[in-house]
Amino acid sequence: MNSGKWGISNYSRVFHQIAVDEKHPAVKLMVGETFTPSGNWSTYPPHRHERHNPPEEVFLEEIYYYRVDHPKGWGLARHYSDDGAIDFAGVIKDDTLHLIPKGYHTVVAAPGFTVYYLWFLAGEERVQIPYVDPEMRFIDQATKMIKNIEDNLSV
Template sequence: MVSPLLAKAAREGREIVNVTPARAGWHYVGFRALRLKAGEVETLLTGADELCIVVLTGTVQVAVDGQRFEHLGQRNSVFDDLPPAAVFVPREQTVCITAERDAEVALCTAPADDQPRQARLIDSAGMRRSVRGAGSNTRYVCDILPHDDPGAAHLLVVEVITPAGHSSSYPPHKHDQETPPTETQLEETYYHRLNPPQGFAFQRVYTDDRSLDEACAVEDHDVVMVPRGYHPVVAPHGYDLYYLNVMAGPNRFWVFKNDPAHEWMLANPPLPFKK
């Protein structure tokens, strides 16, 4: 039985996956991923939402009510050592995305606010890239639209590469209580890609009282929805894992709480096994 938190991808066709707030049973995060062949066009209205367009692979142009952003995207794979191209679009805008070559595009949405905002190119060169963790907990992070970027109302977007045999979002952490500065409430989606693509990874979503405890085997292009609880990820030997995170909640601030049962390893990393 497929977990209710797992949105399986369409292996062929234009729309890869579509997670709406109604489907997820929450209030803030929406996520779609599209395959666009060269010359194909996707037109949409942002309505009451703000939108972050992330060019995962390929090259596109984006037109937003008179503004045009051309030649966006250099990557042939999400595993290329390059940041993505991205565009932020505020509410009540008409958006036209045209593929200049075959492309994969993520559409990340959350409710907008009443502040006047402009469509803007998010500078790839200015995206903060960092290494997180150590040993088999090492992963590589690119902040696309982080919480310290003041140009959005609710939306946060980040991508992570976890090498084969490594863990990620680990030690397990959660952000489901609005108790700043110790923790904030944020819904979250994980859009997973595998290299090679026939691979798989594992993600667990669980709460302290285990009223929610789901383990998902994820394949290429699948989405895991995290409404609450801890949500660690493991990439098996032989398969590198990429994921794109979209987060949003009542306030645009990311503060998480580690699972106390596993937090010890931050101060005392496990030693290598000795025969």
């Protein structure tokens, strides 16, 4: 199982890729899980998997199954598309299912709660190539700068 941290600072989260490689034979399905700490954003910057255009993007349908670590816990999900046909922001509670056949998506855990989600990706290719919202790509540059600062401060 491949594990690690995606993002940095208040948009970091821990992931475990459960069945995404050749050790777990499947024709189309990939499975993993993400733990989003209190107050943090996840799948950030927002990304999509709706077009088959490798190496920039590979079409994958996605499902998130959310769990929250407290009965009153919650988070928020944002799901939108370039053309505006999808423009959703909603509350995530424990035992919530979010179907994402297309569109950009992101999640935030409310302060005081951890949001967990089991994710399922399915498509013609078993490869993750998320396409980051072009309006938000500058955040990837900020991530590199923050990491550089953190690395230099920890010396």
